[in-house]
């Protein structure tokens with residue numbers, strides 16, 4: 001008898017937890033959509049975290065290579081907004097496994113697509129710079 005009651009209580013708790021998780025997930029996009037003045041992106045074996053960043057005009061991104069990496073990666077601008085100047089400065093000149101940083105200020109509004117040239121299908125990210 002007590003056992004059955006406990007089971008019912010557990011099931012109710014599980015449903016409540018599920019409902020709570022769903023509510024939290026529904027609220028998340030609004031929070032991440034706000035434009036940031038600066039953002040930190042980690043370069044990992046085989047993903048950028050996060051894969052999407054929205055910046056204010058003039059905002060900065062700092063990429064930091066994870067100390068847990070075993071493979072080399074780079075940051076490479078595959079496509080930037082139309083008329084973007086000094087495109088080459090949005091890509092690293094070399095690859096690195098760990099202990100590397102790359103910082104870039106985004107003054108031109110638009111959408112930027114970045115990849116790692118060694119793992120282009122796995123590692124990609126998008127930066128949106130607001131006007």
Ligand SMILES: [Cu+2]
Nearest residue numbers: 073116118119
């Ligand atoms: Cu890579």
